Amino acid sequence: MLHSLTWRKSSYTSSNGGNCVEVAYQPGHAHVRDSKAPDTGSRIVPAAAWRTFTSTLRPR
Numbered sequence: 001m002l003h004s005l006t007w008r009k010s011s012y013t014s015s016n017g018g019n020c021v022e023v024a025y026q027p028g029h030a031h032v033r034d035s036k037a038p039d040t041g042s043r044i045v046p047a048a049a050w051r052t053f054t055s056t057l058r059p060r
Contacts, residue, residue, distance in 0.1 A: 009035050023050065 005024035022038065024031045030050035033042035045053075 005031060007033075007038070 005026070007022040007024045009022050010020040020035045022033050022035045024042075025047060028047055029044050030047050031042040031044055032050070034040060
């Protein structure tokens with residue numbers, strides 16, 4: 001199932017790696033995983049909760 005998702009890497013990921021996450025969306029859910037270790041699995045959170053979390057990280 002995870003291999004069929006379209007993963008997006010953080011725009012803050014530098015070309016030399018870094019500590020970043022990837023996220024893939026399904027209706028109502030966000031799958032979140034470590035970009036350096038994608039084969040270790042992901043966490044599934046409600047999409048609304050992920051949007052709320054990421055909105056608090058953006059500079060205002």
